[in-house]
Amino acid sequence: MISFAQYLQGLAGNGDLVTLEEPIDVPLDVVAAEALRASGPALRYDRTDGVDLASGTLAGPDQMQRRKSRPWSRLALGLGLDPEASFVSVLETITSLGPSAGEAEPTYARQAASRTVDSVQKLHLPQGTDDVWPSLTLGVASVSTDEGSHWAPIHGSVIGDDKLRVRTPAALSSLLADDGTLSIALGVPAAAVAAAYLLAVTEGIEVPVQDCGVADDVPLVPTNGGLVPSATELIVETTVADRHPDFQSDRREAWEHGVSSTPLSLSVERVIATDDPVIPFSPVGRPLADDLQLTGLATAATLYRRVNDYWGISPVEWVLLPAEAELGICFVATDVLYAGFEWQLANLLFAFSSLFDTVVIVDEDVSPRELGRVLGDIWVKAHPSRDWIFSESSAPAAKRPRYRKDGTTGARLYVNAAWDPRWEDSYIAPRVSFEQSFPTSVRDAAREVWNDRHDAASVDRDRSGF
Amino acid sequence: MFADSFRTYLHFLEDENDCIRISEPTSWDLEASAVTTLANRTDGEVPIFESIKEDTIGAALVGDPYRGPQYRPWDHLARSFGLPAGLSGTAYYERVVERLRSPREPRVVDRGTAPCKEVVHTGTDVDLLSIPWPYIHQGDGGRYSNLHTVVAPDPETRWGHWSSHRMMIHDDALASLLFLAGEQAPNRYYYEYEPGDEPMPVAVVLGAEPAVQCSTEMWIPTGRSEAAFAGGLKDSPVNLVPCETSDLFVPATAELVVEGRVLPNERLDEGPFGDYFGYMNGPRRSMPVLAVDAITHRSEPRVPFCVEGTGVGYGQNSSSTLQTAAAGPDATLGLRAAGFDVELAVPWRFTSRTVWIIATDRPYPGYLHELANFIFTTWGMLHIDFFVFVDPDVDPLDPRAVLTAIALEADPDADFHQFGVERMPKVPLNIYQTPDEKGSADVGTSKAKTAKAYIDATADRPAADGSEDERLRTRAQELLVDAGLSPEPFDLLGEGGGESG
Numbered sequence: 001m002i003s004f005a006q007y008l009q010g011l012a013g014n015g016d017l018v019t020l021e022e023p024i025d026v027p028l029d030v031v032a033a034e035a036l037r038a039s040g041p042a043l044r045y046d047r048t049d050g051v052d053l054a055s056g057t058l059a060g061p062d063q064m065q066r067r068k069s070r071p072w073s074r075l076a077l078g079l080g081l082d083p084e085a086s087f088v089s090v091l092e093t094i095t096s097l098g099p100s101a102g103e104a105e106p107t108y109a110r111q112a113a114s115r116t117v118d119s120v121q122k123l124h125l126p127q128g129t130d131d132v133w134p135s136l137t138l139g140v141a142s143v144s145t146d147e148g149s150h151w152a153p154i155h156g157s158v159i160g161d162d163k164l165r166v167r168t169p170a171a172l173s174s175l176l177a178d179d180g181t182l183s184i185a186l187g188v189p190a191a192a193v194a195a196a197y198l199l200a201v202t203e204g205i206e207v208p209v210q211d212c213g214v215a216d217d218v219p220l221v222p223t224n225g226g227l228v229p230s231a232t233e234l235i236v237e238t239t240v241a242d243r244h245p246d247f248q249s250d251r252r253e254a255w256e257h258g259v260s261s262t263p264l265s266l267s268v269e270r271v272i273a274t275d276d277p278v279i280p281f282s283p284v285g286r287p288l289a290d291d292l293q294l295t296g297l298a299t300a301a302t303l304y305r306r307v308n309d310y311w312g313i314s315p316v317e318w319v320l321l322p323a324e325a326e327l328g329i330c331f332v333a334t335d336v337l338y339a340g341f342e343w344q345l346a347n348l349l350f351a352f353s354s355l356f357d358t359v360v361i362v363d364e365d366v367s368p369r370e371l372g373r374v375l376g377d378i379w380v381k382a383h384p385s386r387d388w389i390f391s392e393s394s395a396p397a398a399k400r401p402r403y404r405k406d407g408t409t410g411a412r413l414y415v416n417a418a419w420d421p422r423w424e425d426s427y428i429a430p431r432v433s434f435e436q437s438f439p440t441s442v443r444d445a446a447r448e449v450w451n452d453r454h455d456a457a458s459v460d461r462d463r464s465g466f
Numbered sequence: 467m468f469a470d471s472f473r474t475y476l477h478f479l480e481d482e483n484d485c486i487r488i489s490e491p492t493s494w495d496l497e498a499s500a501v502t503t504l505a506n507r508t509d510g511e512v513p514i515f516e517s518i519k520e521d522t523i524g525a526a527l528v529g530d531p532y533r534g535p536q537y538r539p540w541d542h543l544a545r546s547f548g549l550p551a552g553l554s555g556t557a558y559y560e561r562v563v564e565r566l567r568s569p570r571e572p573r574v575v576d577r578g579t580a581p582c583k584e585v586v587h588t589g590t591d592v593d594l595l596s597i598p599w600p601y602i603h604q605g606d607g608g609r610y611s612n613l614h615t616v617v618a619p620d621p622e623t624r625w626g627h628w629s630s631h632r633m634m635i636h637d638d639a640l641a642s643l644l645f646l647a648g649e650q651a652p653n654r655y656y657y658e659y660e661p662g663d664e665p666m667p668v669a670v671v672l673g674a675e676p677a678v679q680c681s682t683e684m685w686i687p688t689g690r691s692e693a694a695f696a697g698g699l700k701d702s703p704v705n706l707v708p709c710e711t712s713d714l715f716v717p718a719t720a721e722l723v724v725e726g727r728v729l730p731n732e733r734l735d736e737g738p739f740g741d742y743f744g745y746m747n748g749p750r751r752s753m754p755v756l757a758v759d760a761i762t763h764r765s766e767p768r769v770p771f772c773v774e775g776t777g778v779g780y781g782q783n784s785s786s787t788l789q790t791a792a793a794g795p796d797a798t799l800g801l802r803a804a805g806f807d808v809e810l811a812v813p814w815r816f817t818s819r820t821v822w823i824i825a826t827d828r829p830y831p832g833y834l835h836e837l838a839n840f841i842f843t844t845w846g847m848l849h850i851d852f853f854v855f856v857d858p859d860v861d862p863l864d865p866r867a868v869l870t871a872i873a874l875e876a877d878p879d880a881d882f883h884q885f886g887v888e889r890m891p892k893v894p895l896n897i898y899q900t901p902d903e904k905g906s907a908d909v910g911t912s913k914a915k916t917a918k919a920y921i922d923a924t925a926d927r928p929a930a931d932g933s934e935d936e937r938l939r940t941r942a943q944e945l946l947v948d949a950g951l952s953p954e955p956f957d958l959l960g961e962g963g964g965e966s967g
Binding site: 018019020024025026027030031033034035037038039040041043062064065066129287322324325326327328329356357358370372373375376379380381382383384385386387388390391393400401402403404410411412413423427429430431432433434436437438439442443445446447449450453454 | 486488490492496497499500501503504505507508509510536537602603604605740741743744745746747748773774775776778779780781814816817820821851852865866869870872873874875876877878879880881882884887888896897898899900901916917918919925926935938939941942943945946949950951955956
């Protein structure tokens with residue numbers, strides 16, 4: 001398990017974290033968004049007033065250019081994997097944090113947050129461009145029941161010294177008594193926040209963390225609300241002030257596009273922090289934001305497991321909801337087992353997630369590291385009439401896209417950008433690539449010529465892999 | 467200062483450390499293209515192979531010379547037209563559109579002053595195989611020339627019609643040309659020359675100056691001269707010189723010119739070839755025959771070629787760069803000239819000849835249908851299956867913004883529009899067609915018809931006013947650069963900034 005503080009050190013050690021010092025005369029969500037837009041490093045904001053902050057720690061570069069790292073590289077590091085870990089290993093690691101088939105064996109450790117902070121307002125959490133109040137994002141909420149502790153994502157606003165208005169999954173809210181207690185952990189290990197998102201998108205919040213794989217990985221500590229990671233940077237212990245507060249907010253973390261959430265008004269009872277806390281935030285609503293990336297990966301991990309469990313074998317190589325598409329399209333690479341399989345697969349994905357109305361199916365040998373190839377194959381492998389397949393107009397609108405918000409039904413679409421399984425092998429056009437267009441002797445000679453002038457590593461930078 | 471020859475252009479690249487000379491003996495047989503593939507996929511320097519094995523005329527091969535850098539594919543070409551360095555995509559498009567609005571007629575020069583006539587071979591002296599044509603991909607049907615300008619007769623302009631059709635070499639005097647019916651020069655051959663049993667004179671021009679190569683890739687209206695648009699592009703007339711064996715004119719500073727006739731009712735095998743879709747494309751089919759009558763060239767000619775197929779996905783090559791840097795601005799101008807309120811028309815970066823993105827206003831209901839119908843019926847529709855329309859505030863050179871628009875704004879129920887199910891003509895190159903559908907039809911079209919479609923990825927609500935946001939964004943970008951981030955990806959830090967594209 002890697003604490004959030006160690007994680008930041010790891011990012012800095014990899015040259016993937018840049019520190020900004022005050023004065024910063026622009027809302028931090030704008031700065032964070034610009035760094036993400038430029039596929040830049042994670043940012044740490046050293047502040048003299050309030051806690052230090054970090055952004056982009058769970059996001060990553062987009063895949064619209066060939067790059068050294070991948071959108072999931074940072075999270076992979078946070079999960080204890082190599083930053084170069086395969087996409088599928090990241091998905092499988094996230095899945096393993098959820099409800100566990102075996103007996104989880106939680107460990108408990110001393111709480112890292114030991115000093116009390118007078119007021120939640122003194123944290124000076126970031127205030128977005130359109131925000132009235134400072135906002136709290138990427139929080140892990142913990143609620144205790146007779147079954148154990150339950151985790152879920154939570155975000156909201158600081159509206160006074162001891163008042164928060166938050167949104168959290170309805171499933172977590174329903175576990176709370178009217179005067180119940182809830183703890184919010186900020187700056188938790190990546191595994192903990194990934195687990196909270198996973199439990200939300202899989203509707204598994206009723207499963208206590210003691211029965212989840214995350215308890216095997218992340219040492220825990222009790223709080224007034226429920227168990228939280230012992231290595232949490234900042235803990236806000238609260239009680240429910242109002243189960244039905246009268247406020248509206250357009251701001252939604254990305255998980256809320258697929259998960260029902262409810263508002264809560266909370267009274268802050270205590271704020272405890274480490275000596276020098278750093279807490280992450282997400283520029284919610286802006287492209288490539290951390291919460292978007294995390295929701296996309298948690299959803300992809302869930303779908304990957306579910307579709308592969310369905311057939312008794314595992315034909316699906318990967319599932320990807322890229323943050324670049326703001327989770328409005330699902331890409332899936334698969335072995336097309338038989339004619340019509342792609343229809344089944346697309347409809348399974350529609351059944352398992354309400355986020356998207358479009359599924360794009362690509363061949364099993366296409367790497368998730370090559371979104372550029374996926375975005376090419378859509379148009380060259382899919383026949384404009386035969387392979388763009390629309391359903392009848394009787395489906396409810398997906399949650400993520402912006403169209404059809406009036407409750408009317410419409411069509412869904414899957415694009416079959418994989419080779420037709422009915423074709424003979426001789427019909428399948430070989431790919432034009434360095435590996436396939438040249439025999440070994442020519443490849444070796446070419447590498448020798450090129451590497452004489454270049455760093456050999458750069459030549460194989462785009463080596464594919466799952 | 468502009469590049470008035472291919473050599474000057476290569477010197478420009480050299481000045482910027484964007485090309486490298488490879489002096490080790492290199493074979494035309496896959497080796498040159500393998501090295502070029504590595505250069506293309508790593509965004510490396512343009513390779514000039516100075517020592518080609520078995521070469522007898524001192525020729526050098528140049529791998530994908532027009533390929534631009536990943537961030538701004540148009541950079542090298544902009545420099546060759548004398549435009550400022552580091553233009554953003556939108557700024558480059560506007561500058562080129564402006565140039566194309568002022569075509570400049572070419573100038574005819576004497577044979578004696580034309581560099582392309584330094585060496586002249588006619589009659590029995592002609593030896594097509596003396597040129598080190600590259601064998602580009604394993605599995606190709608033969609050795610190819612695929613980065614050139616085909617000059618064909620045009621009854622409406624003295625300067626002929628310029629277009630691009632790949633050429634497969636057969637022996638010392640014969641080649642086959644990929645002539646797809648539906649394109650202007652092939653149409654003239656199939657429907658005028660061949661029925662009259664008359665050979666069609668053509669010239670294949672290699673290593674022409676960049677403005678010529680760019681105008682070759684443009685969709686110039688019938689009756690207008692590509693040569694004049696090339697002159698507009700570089701803001702100076704292109705020098706032309708008469709051919710040795712026909713009435714055609716060719717660019718005088720070209721590296722090499724193959725003069726010949728497309729013979730009526732003669733066919734030779736052509737293909738398969740690893741084509742611009744990124745896949746090996748077949749089957750082998752019969753195509754019109756070019757009988758070579760003359761070869762003229764500069765001494766020690768530089769012979770450019772394109773590793774087709776590497777310009778899909780993330781990679782750029784000459785073909786994809788020319789689409790983005792030449793065909794895009796030209797199409798933008800064409801649509802505006804036709805009265806459409808188009809911001810930009812841009813090929814999709816990842817498959818540049820199959821789908822285009824058009825940022826446009828929608829002044830009235832039904833406008834997009836009208837626009838799509840206009841494009842599909844007036845331009846190079848054979849190759850293009852899809853158009854994606856986005857709002858004018860979406861940068862079509864920014865693929866992430868386009869993907870987001872498709873994901874969030876294109877309703878499968880209401881925003882996907884087909885122009886008939888499999889009723890439209892189709893080139894036989896698309897890999898989604900079975901070999902049976904591709905056929906081997908005499909006139910080079912597919913047996914199969916296809917559907918053309920457009921996607922309306924525009925939003926159904928007014929665009930937000932981003933002026934305040936842009937001021938904050940600019941300041942944020944300054945802070946990040948001050949903190950040590952590279953300025954290159956930031957789009958608001960002066961005219962030269964801009965990742966888009």
